[in-house]
Every structure is written in structure tokens, then in C-alpha cells.
Amino acid sequence: MKNWKKMLAASLAVTACLGFAPQATEAAYTLNPEVKDATPALKEAAQIGVLKHETPELQNEANKDAIVVMSFGTTFKDTRQKTIDATVDAIKKAHPDVKVVTAxxxxxxxxxxxxxxxxxxxxxxxxxxxxxxxxxxxxxxxTLDVIPGMEYAYDKAVYDNYKNQFKKMTLGTSLMYWQGQEDQADDVTETINALKSQFPKQGKDDAILIMAHGTPQVSNAYYSVIQAKINEMGLKNVFVYTVEGWPSLETVMPKLKAAGIKHVTLMPMMMVAGDHANNDMAGSDPDSHKSQLEAAGYKVDAYIHGIGENKQIRDLYVKRANDAWDALEADK
Structure with a gap:
């Protein structure tokens, strides 16, 4: 094992005798028997992946279970029905005897x-x-978040603020969380494979620009990982950019010129096709992404559908919800 891996395992792991284990099967950090007295801060730092909390004084309560699906939401009714509602319905179908609440x-x-x-x-x-x-x-x-950014931080804050009020609580991961680290899943590649099912056929002069949201958090770096995975998978002239983060459209446009692109398809990598997709991406105003690209001489098409309309993406969200449910049911 490389030195950095040893250091990571030593800093994040705690002893089994303290009754602490990684908070999800995906979190494959090895317990280190040399750590004798793990502090609460160290225990919290080691909680990676699906989070799980049990409140000792409430363990005699009867089990009455519910799933809360958290989404940012949208005022666009049509896309809400095709994306958020459709995904929640799929989660309900997977758990027919459980109360499911959308928040x-x-x-x-x-x-x-x-x-x-x-x-x-x-x-x-x-x-x-x-x-x-x-x-x-x-x-x-x-959660119906795409990456563990600012909105996911809200989800975790709710988890932290309410977990002691319930006998047991779990928090699932966003659509993309694991990046293929050693012994981990590769949610990013899994998501790209689902997303590419909606890609149009490309010629050598065609490009696909995937519009993400962006976040002020350091998790904005996920977009670099997504682009690296796209390149690694051999998807030519497919670029990720953000509305409110990095890379921006201005970052990507020189790449289009260098590749000799003449035709661009824009599509959102967001749960819904709301204001950002309809206006920022494909609107008629001069500052929309479509208008800017057309002004630069490109022919532009817009795929105005949230990723929640993609069944393969919905299946992944159901899988993430199932992870949270399985952690709730574990050691019942």
C-alpha cells in the first residue's frame, strides 16, 4: 500500500472495539487497530458515503418507516411531472409499503x-x-441532487439537525458521489453511460455541450472529474460547462474552435428542464448560450429535457434511494 493510503487509513479509521464501523458498505476504509481512542471529530470525519445514525435512548420505539425524497424543486409544472414526480414514483414503486414524502x-x-x-x-x-x-x-x-454540492450540504444539515429525534436515520448519496477510488464504485462513469443514451448521433463537425449548474463549493471540482471521465471513455467533442461555476461557456468555446466544430447540441445535466435550460441555455435573449454560440457562427440545437426524463438516470436515483433504505434496514 502506498504511503498516502496508509496515512489516510490511519487518520480515518478507528478501532472495532469502540463499536464504530464505516457508515456504508461503499465506504471501504480499513479499520486501524492502532487507533485506541477515536475522538467524536475523527468519527464524524470517517463518515463517508451513506450516513447512518441510531439514537440509543429511542431504540425501544416501534419501527415505523418513511422515505423522504429531497429535491430543489421547480416551478415548471410539465418538467416537474416528467422528472421529479416520475423519479419519486419509481422510488414508491420500489417500496410499495413505505410512506414516501417529497420535500x-x-x-x-x-x-x-x-x-x-x-x-x-x-x-x-x-x-x-x-x-x-x-x-x-x-x-x-x-436526494435528487446531481453532485454533493451546496444543495446536498442542505440535505446533510437536515440529517444532522434531526437525526437525534428519530430512532434511526440514514442519508443517501447524490447521483454522482463515488469516483472510482480504490475499492469504490464509479458513479460518474455510471451516470455518463446513462446520459449518453440520449446523445444525438455525431459527425466530426458536431459537438455536445452538457450544461451543469455549478456550485460555489469545492465540489465544483466534480465537473473536472466528469470531463476527464468523458475523455477517458472516448466520447469525442463532448464538453461539460456550468451556468454558475467553472468551466463556463467561455471556457469551452475555444475548444470548439480548435476542434473545427460547426454544429452544437446543448443539453442540461440537471434533474429538471427549468429556468436554466429554457432561458440561460436555450433562450432567445442575446446573452443565452444558444444565442452566443449562434453569434459565433455555430449552428445550434437544444435538447430541453431534464435528466429525470431519462429512465436510466431515474433507475440510478432509485438505486441511491435503495442504498439509503438498505442502510436503514441493516441490523434491524
């Missing part, structure tokens, strides 16, 4: 949907309070 993390979107459609989606906090009041004791949280 939106965007409070603004919740208010706008309620005003326009008369539908009230709960915030994650409201969902947790209602489930607690209704006697639910074990909660599996599933």
Missing part, C-alpha cells in the same frame, strides 16, 4: 408553486416535523 429545499419555489397551483410541498424541516408528529421512528433520506 423541496427551495423555499421560494415552494411559495411560488403554492401561489400558482395551490399545491404545498413541505420543506425538509416541515416533512421531518410532520413525520415525527405522526409517530414515524425511522427515516431514510434520498
Amino acid at each position: 423541496f429545499t427551495s423555499h421560494i419555489i415552494i411559495d411560488r408553486i403554492q401561489a400558482k397551483e395551490g399545491i404545498k410541498y413541505p420543506t425538509p424541516e416541515e416533512a421531518m416535523k410532520e413525520l415525527k408528529d405522526d409517530g414515524y421512528s425511522r427515516i431514510a433520506i434520498a
Whole structure:
């Protein structure tokens, strides 16, 4: 084992005698018997992947289980039905006897949907309070986030703030989490394989630009990993860019010129085809991505569909939800 791996294992692992183990089967860090007294901070640092918490004083409560599916949400009703609702329905189908609640993390979107459609989606906090009041004791949280960025940090904050109120709680991972580290899954390649099922046929003059959201967090680096995996898989002239992060459209455009591209297909790598897809990406304003590319001389098509419309992507989200559920059921 390389030195850095030894150091990582030593810093993250704790002894089995303390009753601590990695928080999910995906987290393959080896327990190190030399660590005799793991501090709470070290234990928390070692929680990677699907998170799991049990509250000792509530262990005598009867099991009453629920799944909470967290999404940012969208005010675009049509795409919401085809993406978020369709994915939640698939999770419900996989767990027919379990209560499944959809919670939106965007409070603004919740208010706008309620005003326009008369539908009230709960915030994650409201969902947790209602489930607690209704006697639910074990909660599996599933997320419809694409990467573990700022929105996923909200999911984890909800988990941290409410886990002690329930007998048991788990938090699943985002669509892309593991990157193929040693002994780990490669969620990124798995997602790209699902995403490429919707790619149009390309000629040598064609490019596909995949629009991601971007995040102010360091997890924005995921987009570099995604691009590296795309290149590694031999997908030619397929580029990732972001609306609110790096790389931007301006970062990618010189690559199009260098490759002699004449035709570009734009498509979002977001759960829904909402405001970013319809306006920032494919809008008619001069500053939209489509307009900028056309002004630069490219022929541009736009694929205005959220990735939640892609069944292969929905299947992956169900898989992530199942991971959270399996962790809830483990050692029942």
C-alpha cells in the first residue's frame, strides 16, 4: 500500500472495539487497530458515503418507516411531472409499503408553486416535523441532487439537525458521489453511460455541450472529474460547462474552435428542464448560450429535457434511494 493510503487509513479509521464501523458498505476504509481512542471529530470525519445514525435512548420505539425524497424543486409544472414526480414514483414503486414524502429545499419555489397551483410541498424541516408528529421512528433520506454540492450540504444539515429525534436515520448519496477510488464504485462513469443514451448521433463537425449548474463549493471540482471521465471513455467533442461555476461557456468555446466544430447540441445535466435550460441555455435573449454560440457562427440545437426524463438516470436515483433504505434496514 502506498504511503498516502496508509496515512489516510490511519487518520480515518478507528478501532472495532469502540463499536464504530464505516457508515456504508461503499465506504471501504480499513479499520486501524492502532487507533485506541477515536475522538467524536475523527468519527464524524470517517463518515463517508451513506450516513447512518441510531439514537440509543429511542431504540425501544416501534419501527415505523418513511422515505423522504429531497429535491430543489421547480416551478415548471410539465418538467416537474416528467422528472421529479416520475423519479419519486419509481422510488414508491420500489417500496410499495413505505410512506414516501417529497420535500423541496427551495423555499421560494415552494411559495411560488403554492401561489400558482395551490399545491404545498413541505420543506425538509416541515416533512421531518410532520413525520415525527405522526409517530414515524425511522427515516431514510434520498436526494435528487446531481453532485454533493451546496444543495446536498442542505440535505446533510437536515440529517444532522434531526437525526437525534428519530430512532434511526440514514442519508443517501447524490447521483454522482463515488469516483472510482480504490475499492469504490464509479458513479460518474455510471451516470455518463446513462446520459449518453440520449446523445444525438455525431459527425466530426458536431459537438455536445452538457450544461451543469455549478456550485460555489469545492465540489465544483466534480465537473473536472466528469470531463476527464468523458475523455477517458472516448466520447469525442463532448464538453461539460456550468451556468454558475467553472468551466463556463467561455471556457469551452475555444475548444470548439480548435476542434473545427460547426454544429452544437446543448443539453442540461440537471434533474429538471427549468429556468436554466429554457432561458440561460436555450433562450432567445442575446446573452443565452444558444444565442452566443449562434453569434459565433455555430449552428445550434437544444435538447430541453431534464435528466429525470431519462429512465436510466431515474433507475440510478432509485438505486441511491435503495442504498439509503438498505442502510436503514441493516441490523434491524
